[in-house]
Amino acid sequence: MIKLKREAKIGLFAILTLAALYWGVNFLKGRDLFNRNNTYYAQYEQVNGVQTSSSVFIKGLKVGAVTNISYDPAKSDMVVIELSIKPKYTIPENSEARIFSDGVLGGKALEIRLGDSPKLLADGDTLRSVMDKDFLEVAGSEFEGMKQKATVLIDNINQTLDNVNKVLSENAANVNKTIENLADISGSVGEVVKGQQRDLRSIISNISHLSRTLKQNSERIDNIVANVEGFTDSLKRSDIPALVDHLSATLVELDTTINQINSGDGTLGKLLSDDRLYDSLVTASSNLAALLEDVKANPGRYVHISVFGGRNKEK
Numbered sequence: 001m002i003k004l005k006r007e008a009k010i011g012l013f014a015i016l017t018l019a020a021l022y023w024g025v026n027f028l029k030g031r032d033l034f035n036r037n038n039t040y041y042a043q044y045e046q047v048n049g050v051q052t053s054s055s056v057f058i059k060g061l062k063v064g065a066v067t068n069i070s071y072d073p074a075k076s077d078m079v080v081i082e083l084s085i086k087p088k089y090t091i092p093e094n095s096e097a098r099i100f101s102d103g104v105l106g107g108k109a110l111e112i113r114l115g116d117s118p119k120l121l122a123d124g125d126t127l128r129s130v131m132d133k134d135f136l137e138v139a140g141s142e143f144e145g146m147k148q149k150a151t152v153l154i155d156n157i158n159q160t161l162d163n164v165n166k167v168l169s170e171n172a173a174n175v176n177k178t179i180e181n182l183a184d185i186s187g188s189v190g191e192v193v194k195g196q197q198r199d200l201r202s203i204i205s206n207i208s209h210l211s212r213t214l215k216q217n218s219e220r221i222d223n224i225v226a227n228v229e230g231f232t233d234s235l236k237r238s239d240i241p242a243l244v245d246h247l248s249a250t251l252v253e254l255d256t257t258i259n260q261i262n263s264g265d266g267t268l269g270k271l272l273s274d275d276r277l278y279d280s281l282v283t284a285s286s287n288l289a290a291l292l293e294d295v296k297a298n299p300g301r302y303v304h305i306s307v308f309g310g311r312n313k314e315k
Contacts, residue, residue, distance in 0.1 A: 037064060038087050041126045042097040042110070043078040049108030050099060056083050057111045063089045066110065083110065083127075092117040097127040 056064040064085035071079045094115030102109035
């Protein structure tokens with residue numbers, strides 16, 4: 001068995017410690033020493049809150065980490081972020097790297113929004129960069145807008161109150177008179193109500209009595225309603241339309257007869273419209289009356305009675 005010297009053991013332990021430290025630091029930075037990740041870059045004007053080892057997400061899944069942040073004003077005014085992403089996650093060419101707030105405390109992370117391009121980025125390519133406003137910036141801008149609106153609203157309210165005060169001061173006498181009139185009206189109404197309390201109580205009592213009566217006679221009311229419904233059903237089943245049609249036809253015939261009478265057609269029409277026939281009837285009636293008077297006055301002229309049944313001789 002090979003025996004190591006004490007110095008060799010110390011040296012080997014130091015090497016192992018340094019290797020473990022190196023692996024731990026790279027692990028914290030998001031680097032995998034056993035698997036080679038793809039490296040991509042993104043450029044931003046500012047990267048407040050982004051740190052080395054900040055997480056990189058695709059669709060909410062952590063796929064890598066930020067491995068380096070560099071800024072060289074001699075070359076560019078943009079901050080370059082190096083992203084280390086596992087090789088199994090391919091990224092289309094038109095994808096975007098977005099910085100967003102990872103929590104309320106202000107921590108930052110990156111999200112890669114995958115594009116739809118069939119062409120993929122190669123190792124070492126640069127992503128298009130997008131940066132969202134953090135919570136405080138959004139809240140500040142929203143608060144500023146609300147502050148401006150509140151200021152305008154308060155100014156309008158103050159102006160309205162000033163106008164109201166001006167109107168009230170200019171019409172103070174009218175306002176006081178109106179209030180006095182309202183007080184008089186309310187007093188008059190109170191007196192009327194007080195004076196009519198007995199009548200109101202009587203009306204309420206009558207209404208209560210009426211409701212009780214209706215409740216007590218609900219069965220009779222139901223019977224009446226049922227009888228009315230039966231009567232309406234009988235009317236529906238009766239031959240009223242035929243009777244109405246017959247009556248209408250009769251009225252039409254009567255109207256035709258009256259028109260004929262008025263026009264002088266027929267015996268009745270001639271009787272009513274021919275004056276000569278009327279005069280003849282009047283004359284005949286007069287002659288008949290005179291004949292009857294003569295028969296009553298001289299019956300012997302017209303009636304001959306023979307006792308023996310013989311025939312009277314003419315003189």
